Amino acid sequence: MSKKATQYPISKRPIGVFDSGVGGLSVLQALRRELPHEDFVYLADSGHAPYGERDDAFIIQRARAITRYLLQGQPPIQALVIACNTATAAAIHLLRQEHPGLPVVGVEPALKPAVAASRTQRIGVMATRGTLASQKFNALLAKFDGQAEFICQPCDGLADAIEHANESKLIALSAYYIRAIGQFGLKSGEVDTLVLGCTHYPFARAQLQALLPAGVQIIDNGEPVARQTRRVLPQAASAEHTGQVRLYSTGNPQLLAQAAQRWLGLACAVQTLML
Secondary structure (H helix, E strand, C coil): CHHHHCCCCHHHHEEHHHHHHHHCCCHHEEEEEEEECCCEEEEHHHHCCHHHCCHHHHHHHHHHHHHHHHHHHCCCCCCCCCCCHHHHHHHHHHHHHHHCCCEEEECCCCCCHHHCCCCCEEEEEEEEEEHHHHHHHHHHHHHHCCEEEEEEEEEECCHHHCCCCHHHHHHHHHHHHHHCCCCCCCCCCEEEEEEEECCCHHHHHHHHHHHCCCEEEEEECHHHHHHHHHHHHHCCCCCCCCEEEEEEEEHHHHHHHHHHHHHCCCCCCEECCCC
């Protein structure tokens, strides 16, 4: 633990959250509901997005740089949430090894709740190409071998359309990938559950739901991540404290400011980082 870290009581330190862009705001939204008294620092690495089409070495380098930055903050973070499936798959094991005193929570596609929810046992998974190709995802998939059939669909360009609030592209890509997964419905042989395996995708939930038959469920991972963060948090903030949020971006700060206002109702200034 650095001297700087010891200057701040643990309960006064924020929770760090990072993603390749604005998509991790869906996880931040769930975190703020679960932990309303905690302060959060959200870092959008938009200057290096999208992660889903980058190689592991690049993502690991970014995850290390961001973690170091957040640990050197004033105050430094007390826990870290990797609000990105691709970065979790590539880097979480290394960050935990390199920072053993720091609780690190990652995200992964919500296959377990999908298996529990599905009646037809045919489940669609929308995710980035990087997530679907990762060892971590394929190990997760293997755990449910024989319990359900998963139709895994890489969704190139969808996170970027959400990032830039490109509605026409978002709708077109959503329709294309839903068709690619196959027949949705509640009958035997049809896909009755859709897993959103990228933290950007919950912000396209309305567009996706409109393309699906009634009764088809959409599942994401925000709430399980928030509950796990509560479990591992070293020390909770005072119940009298109203949690604050600071926003940082390595890219266009307006993208993050507009997304935070649109989706979370947060009117926050965004600080630009050269990181």
